Amino acid sequence: xxxxxxxxxxxxxxxxxxxxxxxxxxxxxxxxxxxxxxxxxxxxxxxxxxxxxxxxxxxxxxxxxxxxxxxxxxxxxxxxxxxxxxxxxxxxxxxxxxxxxxxxxxxxxxxxxxxxxxxxxxxxxxxxxxxxxxxxxxxxxxxxxxxxxxxxxxxxxxxxxxxxxxxxxxxxxxxxxxxxxxxxxxxxxxxxxxxxxxxxxxxxxxxxxxxxxxxxxxxxxxxxxxxxxxxxxxxxxxxxxxxxxxxxxxxxx
Amino acid sequence: xxxxxxxxxxxxxxxxxxxxxxxxxxxxxxxxxxxxxxxxxxxxxxxxxxxxxxxxxxxxxxxxxxxxxxxxxxxxxxxxxxxxxxxxxxxxxxxxxxxxxxxxxxxxxxxxxxxxxxxxxxxxxxxxxxxxxxxxxxxxxxxxxxxxxxxxxxxxxxxxxxxxxxxxxxxxxxxxxxxxxxxxxxxxxxxxxxxxxxxxxxxxxxxxxxxxxxxxxxxxxxxxxxxxxxxxxxxxxxxxxxxxxxxxxxxxx
Numbered sequence: 001x002x003x004x005x006x007x008x009x010x011x012x013x014x015x016x017x018x019x020x021x022x023x024x025x026x027x028x029x030x031x032x033x034x035x036x037x038x039x040x041x042x043x044x045x046x047x048x049x050x051x052x053x054x055x056x057x058x059x060x061x062x063x064x065x066x067x068x069x070x071x072x073x074x075x076x077x078x079x080x081x082x083x084x085x086x087x088x089x090x091x092x093x094x095x096x097x098x099x100x101x102x103x104x105x106x107x108x109x110x111x112x113x114x115x116x117x118x119x120x121x122x123x124x125x126x127x128x129x130x131x132x133x134x135x136x137x138x139x140x141x142x143x144x145x146x147x148x149x150x151x152x153x154x155x156x157x158x159x160x161x162x163x164x165x166x167x168x169x170x171x172x173x174x175x176x177x178x179x180x181x182x183x184x185x186x187x188x189x190x191x192x193x194x195x196x197x198x199x200x201x202x203x204x205x206x207x208x209x210x211x212x213x214x215x216x217x218x219x220x221x222x223x224x225x226x227x228x229x230x231x232x233x234x235x236x237x238x239x240x241x242x243x244x245x246x247x248x249x250x251x252x253x
Numbered sequence: 254x255x256x257x258x259x260x261x262x263x264x265x266x267x268x269x270x271x272x273x274x275x276x277x278x279x280x281x282x283x284x285x286x287x288x289x290x291x292x293x294x295x296x297x298x299x300x301x302x303x304x305x306x307x308x309x310x311x312x313x314x315x316x317x318x319x320x321x322x323x324x325x326x327x328x329x330x331x332x333x334x335x336x337x338x339x340x341x342x343x344x345x346x347x348x349x350x351x352x353x354x355x356x357x358x359x360x361x362x363x364x365x366x367x368x369x370x371x372x373x374x375x376x377x378x379x380x381x382x383x384x385x386x387x388x389x390x391x392x393x394x395x396x397x398x399x400x401x402x403x404x405x406x407x408x409x410x411x412x413x414x415x416x417x418x419x420x421x422x423x424x425x426x427x428x429x430x431x432x433x434x435x436x437x438x439x440x441x442x443x444x445x446x447x448x449x450x451x452x453x454x455x456x457x458x459x460x461x462x463x464x465x466x467x468x469x470x471x472x473x474x475x476x477x478x479x480x481x482x483x484x485x486x487x488x489x490x491x492x493x494x495x496x497x498x499x500x501x502x503x504x505x506x
Contacts, residue, residue: 014299020295030275123440
C-alpha cells in the first residue's frame, strides 16, 4: 500500500439466487465495503446476479476491465449450483484446472472425513493461472486470478479470506470521514450543506436523515482524502449549524 | 396480476455512497426481493451505484430496457446529494418538472412546519410524465415513470410505497419454494442434489450450507412455478436423503 494520489477502485459481484429471492440478507457488501475503505480502495459498484453463467460472465467482464480489483462472493462450494469458477474462467477465456495445492488441502481435510469424493474435488477447481487465498479460520481457500478475487458466499468464510488479503493490495490514500449529527430536518440545512461542500472542493458531504424520539434528525458524513481539508470542512459545518441555533453532535447521533 | 406462463422480471438500482462505503447496511434489496416474489415478478439483477449521475444513468438504461420493471432506491430527499430524479430524467431523455400534486402534498405538510422552502420544493420535482406512488405511512410519495419506480433510501419509507403498489403490477405465476434441511455436509449429497434436479426439469435446487452446534448442515431450497412438480421434487429429495440414512427436516433447519 502507498499513499499516492492515484485513486484505486474495486467492484463486487455478489452471485446467488438466494439474495435475489430475498431468502438470504446479504452481509458481504457491507463487509467488503468496510474492508476496502481501510485498504485505501474505493468500492465503485456492486452487482447482484443469479446463479447463471451468462449473467456472471457479463458482470465480471464489465467490471474487471474498468476497476483495479474485482471481488466476487458466492458459488464456490461442491454442489451443482456452484458455477462461479466455470463462469469466471469463461469470462477470462482460460481453462478450468484442478489446482494442486487446493487438492492437497482438501485431501488432508477429508482424510478423516470420508475421503476426497468427486463432489469435494469440485472445490479444488480454479481458473488456470490462479493462486489460492489462504483462510486460517475455516481452511477453505479463496482464489486469486488476474485482478479477480473469488470469495465465499458465507460471510464468516469470506472474513477469513479478507484477513489474509489485508495489506497486500496496492491502494491509495484512504478516504477519511467525519460524521456530524444534528436534530434538524435535512431540508432546513440543505442550503448550508450545499454551500459548505462548494467551499471545500476536496470534500463530499452526504446527508442521512432519520426519525426517532418523536423528532427529525440527520447525520452529515464528510469524506475526503485530505485530513486538513476534512477538519476545516467539519469546522465550517459545525459553525454553520451553531449559527442557525442548532446543536451539532460531533461523531453523529 | 394474472397467472400466465410468461415470466415477468424486475431489476433494482440501489443509489448511495453510504452503501458503497460500508457505513449503511442495505435493507432494501431483501425487502424489495421478497415483495417482488409475492407479486409473481422475478428480481433478475441488482446494481449498487454511487451518487453519481453517469453511474445512475448507465445502470438505469441498461436494466430498464431488458426488464419489465425497474426499481430504484435512494437519493430523492431535499439535499444536494439527492440527484436521482435528475439522473433518471436524463436516462429517459425527459425534462425535470415540478409535479403539481407533489407540490400540493408538500405545501400542506409544511404549512405548520416553516413553509415550503426552495430546498423542500426539490422533493416535488419529478421526471416529466410521472405519477406519484402514495405512501400512507410517512406521506412522502414515490415516483412512477414509464417502467421505472423511484423509491426512498430509508427502508421504512420504501415499505409504505411498496404497500401502495401491492397487486397493481402485472406478474406471472409466483415462484413457489419448499425448503428441506438436513444435518449433512453438502458435498455428501452433491450427487443426489444434481440427479434430483435433473429428474425434475421445472425445478431448481439451491444448496445453502451452515455450521452450528458443532455440526455441518445445509438447507436445500427447491423453487418452481408448478406446485405439483415442486411437491414431487421435494418428495424425491426427502426419499433420497432417507435412503442415505439421513433425517430430512421439512421446512428447513
